[in-house]
Amino acid sequence: MNYDIIVIGSGPGGYVTAIRASQLGFKTAVIERENLGGICLNWGCIPTKALIKSAHVFDYIKHAEEYGLNKVEGSYEFSNIIKRSRGVADKMNKGIGFLMKKNKIDVILGNAKVKAGKKVDVTDSEGKVSEYSASHIIIATGARSRVLPNLPQDGKKIIGYREALTLPKQPKSMIVVGSGAIGIEFAYVYASLGTKVTVVEYLPTIVPVEDEEVSKHLEKSLKKQGIDIMTNASVEKVEDHGEGVRASIKTSQGEITLEAEIVLSAVGITANIENLGLENVGIATDKGRILVDDFYKTNVPGYYAIGDVIPGPALAHVASAEGILCVEKIKGLKVEPIDYGNIPGCTYCSPEIASVGMTEKKAKEAGYELKVGKFPFVASGKATANGDTDGFIKVIYDAKYGELLGCHMVGNGVTDMIAEAVAIRRLEATAHEVLTTIHPHPTISEAFKGATEAAYGEAIDL
Structure with missing residues (x-):
């Protein structure tokens, strides 16, 4: 053979x-x-x-x-x-x-x-x-699924993503350890269906690879949906107490204990x-x-x-x-x-997040002079008609050449829009070419051009 x-x-x-x-x-x-x-x-x-x-x-x-x-x-x-x-x-x-x-x-x-x-x-x-x-x-x-020594998965009360997809019944409460794409997506799903969800993240912000403004906005949105979020926190140990689990969580204010039916470990792969x-x-x-x-x-x-x-x-x-x-x-x-450096990343919670290229912080650290623009969906006619104006698009351009260094989006539908920014970066198009590209109205995609207009002081709808 x-x-x-x-x-x-x-x-x-x-x-x-x-x-x-x-x-x-x-x-x-x-x-x-x-x-x-x-x-x-x-x-x-x-x-x-x-x-x-x-x-x-x-x-x-x-x-x-x-x-x-x-x-x-x-x-x-x-x-x-x-x-x-x-x-x-x-x-x-x-x-x-x-x-x-x-x-x-x-x-x-x-x-x-x-x-x-x-x-x-x-x-x-x-x-x-x-x-x-x-x-x-x-x-x-x-x-x-990555297994931590202090968080061994038993497939029943301490689970990974596979078990989270096939639970025999919906848990009344869940602790999600890790706030990357996997953790946040499951947190959204179960919270939407009525499970009391707490997300525990070791780093200062959730979805830590994303631009800080996106992370903060998403955290605010998820909290409005009833999800408890703990950052700068780590799960030290988890104990089975019959009906569920008891998790010891180390925070900057000291150690606390949380109880839940299920712990979902989403700490990487x-x-x-x-x-x-x-x-x-x-x-x-x-x-x-x-x-x-x-x-x-x-x-x-x-x-x-x-x-x-x-x-x-x-x-x-x-x-x-x-x-x-x-x-x-x-x-x-x-x-x-x-x-x-031109790989798009997407997280499919609600609101969704999507990004490509440098964050504003990384671009500044790299020594670029920047033109940064944001377009909030509250100013979008299509988003308003959809009844969902949560979120924004943020673009980061090199002030010298007009190169798109990064694009960061939060809002429903943005995972289907990020490819425009990826293509622009791939083709080395400039901000001028974005400004002269006609976007269809009314669409959510107009917000990309709107953010670029804001970056160059040409905003029409803001």
Whole structure:
């Protein structure tokens, strides 16, 4: 069983890599130990968005009178919300299976272990081991929920994101440890459905990678929704007390104790590089990640790695881009390394947040003279008509050349708008070109131009 390319893992990195490889004429196989589509399609990006949509619909029902509609007594079955989410994931999983067949990609089910000589052993569910070989082996095994020593997950009362997607009943209270995208999204979903949620964040602001103004605005919005937020705080230990858990939390004012039915640990991820045979092949790693060059070659010829197993942002769209670039380089196409300074990030709570490029603080630290503009959605006709004016768009330009250094958005719908800023940065367009680009009215997207107008003292609607 010899292939041109074997991809280990079928998440958004792996399956996209395999499809592009097949398009380029490579005989390709994918090895998957669990479900086609990986964590993103089955236990991450997609099913969480299904839960978030249910929360959004329930929010609309609760506020029906604000839209001139008769008051609706909204109710729900928690199990049906979970069932819909799993159904969406199942549909996407079947879609990946269709794409594998369409692109004539062999799917090999089992646990993979790389060997020297560009070979891979695969152990199936019955323990049978089969050997495969390829000219190029690409590792795309993704990551899993990070487990802290003082926060061991039992899958019942101290859980990770997988259990949060399939809880048998809705908890009355929940402590979310960590305020990155995963923690904040689950905090929003459960709070919207009536769970009493407390978010505990070690750093001074929630969603700490975001611009400080966005972080502060989101914190204010989430608190209005009834979510308690503790920053500069850490969970020291968690004890089971029968009906729920008791968490000891260290704060700047001293240690306090909180009780809840469930603790959700959302403190990051750990790359899946164990038991892959890396040490037998001699593939170099550092701090739990596989080391690669600009085109994802490891230090051993014929072996590559992409996605969450390598250093860099652990995002589905990044893994997909890395995989495509990797196989195009193997093919000999003229390609350029990815610009990791132009990667969009999105969090799908309500309001949503989306960003790309430098924060204002980082841009100042880099020595740029700035032109900064903000456009609040309260000044947007479309947002007002939508009945949701929470949030703003913030743009950061280099005053000297008009280069867009960063864009930061908070508000519903912004995750579908950030690509404009990414494209502008990719094409090296200037503020002048944004100002002379006609945006459709009435749309939320007008706010991007409005923020740019504000940065240059040309604001029309402010």
